[in-house]
Every structure is written in C-alpha cells, then in structure tokens.
Amino acid sequence: MAQIKHSRQREAIRIFLMSRKDHPTAEAVYAHVKEEYPNISLGTVYRNLTFLVDNGEAIKVPCDDGSVHFDGNVEPHPHFQCRKCGAIIDLDFDGTKCENALNKAAATDFEGIIEGNVTFFYGICPECRRENS
C-alpha cells in the first residue's frame, strides 16, 4: 500500500552502488555520498541500502570476517574475499551447473526445502599475490 516517493539521496546512493566494481560498506557509501550531500545522515544511508536490497536493486554481502558489503550488480554471481586485504571481488564465471548439482545433492534425504545456495570463495587476491612474490 505505502507509496514510494523519489528522493535525491536514495538516487545518489543507487547511482554510486551501480557505478562501483568494488563492494562498498555502508560506511564507504556514506563517505562518498557525503561529498554531494554534506549533511546526509548515516541512518539515511542504512535505510536506503535496506530499501534497495528489499527492492532487488542491490545485494547485501555479509562476509566471513563479519563485515557487510553491498553490491549494485544484482545479476547472480559468485564472490571472492581476499584473506589478506579483505577486498570483495566478483568472479566472472557461470557456476549455475554446479549450483544446481549441489542443490540436488543437498535435497537428497532432506525433509525440508532447498531453495538455493550461495557459494563464497576465499584466497589471495591478484594484487596481494603480486606484492607477496
């Protein structure tokens, strides 16, 4: 029922998220949007990030290290986190086959309903790898 009204701040947050290949945290979004709207509040950022996620315009990426990142690319795709620098990186391959196989395997002898799965990769990112060698 509740109508949705346009807002400059929300738009700025969306634009920023979509323009980014890295996966900013709420704090990072705040820091950036603040340049355009100096007195935007952190609450507004959180409220709108949640809004975007709920409306399928962004994905919430909770990581193993406890940090929460946001992704403007809503096409299903796997994520990778660097064990060293913590960066979240998109992996560009189609894991659909494996995903389906996994869902099937998981559903065997399981009385509940498997709706899907998320695979999270970890290791060393290209940059840290270069530095280290």
Place this chain on the structure above:
Amino acid sequence: MAQIKHSRQREAIRIFLMSRKDHPTAEAVYAHVKEEYPNISLGTVYRNLTFLVDNGEAIKVPCDDGSVHFDGNVEPHPHFQCRKCGAIIDLDFDGTKCENALNKAAATDFEGIIEGNVTFFYGICPECRRENS
C-alpha cells in the same frame, strides 16, 4: 610460545558445543554454561569461543541474517539456514566433488589464488515445512 592452561569454563564451553546438533550463538552458550557456572562472564564465553575456533576445535558460522553461530563439529560439512525460523542445520552429504569443480572453474582467468569456498544453503527447514502445510 605462550603456554595454554586448562580452565573449567573453557572445558564446559567445549563440551556443550560438541554435545549440540544445533548451532548455538555466543549468547546461547552463555545462557547454558551459566547454569553450571552462575557467574561466568559473557567475555569469557567470547574469549573461549574465539580460542576454540583458532585452535580448530570449533567453527564460526556467520549467517546471511547477520547472526553468528558456532559449530562443535569441525569436519567440513555444508550448512543450511531456514528462511523462516533462522535455524542452522547440518546437511549430511558430501559436496567435495562439486566444491573442487567450483574451485577449478573459479580459478580460470583469475589472477589470484582460490584457496577454497564455502557453500551456504537456504530454504525452509523440515519443521517449518510441516507447520505450513
């Protein structure tokens, strides 16, 4: 170097974790161990959970909903979370094959190092399924 000393509290926490099929949160561990050690402090629970995880005696399970659970079963095995009640459940199947296939696929055209991956399943747990139908 630092020597490790035995402690009743830590032992109680480990025993409790291992005895559990569900995956208690720090708070749940606290609530339980408190029955035996009424003035154990929450800090002690956190410190020892971290200790157990660091020493390979427990696994930290950070979930999509932001909650953090702990698992006394350190054998690698996939987890499932119910979208309705939030329960974490162990899935009893061997996904090693798929896991390896995924790692291989992910490594293609990736300049970093893929060390591994964690697959997290979601859907409706057996109990919620029964209730709903």
Place this chain on the structure above:
DNA sequence: AATAAACTAGTAATAATTACTGTTATTATA
C-alpha cells in the same frame, strides 16, 4: 608450599546498526 603466568569476573568501551522525533521534500489533487 611458593611462584609465575594464564585465565576469570566484572565492568567499561567500541562499533555497527536501528529507532525516534521534529522538520523538509515530494507527490497527488484541488
């Protein structure tokens, strides 16, 4: 038993997120 260091309880501090409140911006309508 005496000693040293790890561990604890209790409390304070921090960090991330959510809730609240009075004001502002947006949209629908007159």
Place this chain on the structure above:
DNA sequence: TATAATAACAGTAATTATTACTAGTTTATT
C-alpha cells in the same frame, strides 16, 4: 499554482554484539 498528506530526511539517542581493561583467582611448575 497553491494546498494538503505523507514519505523521507537530519540529527540524535538507543540498542546490540563484541572487544578491551583491570584487579583478583586458578592452574601448572618448581
């Protein structure tokens, strides 16, 4: 275009999960 209704905002306070600190207690060692 002005008015009215309300979604969204800024600013702040509150909440939650977790970590840090400190003085006292346990544990292991001699």
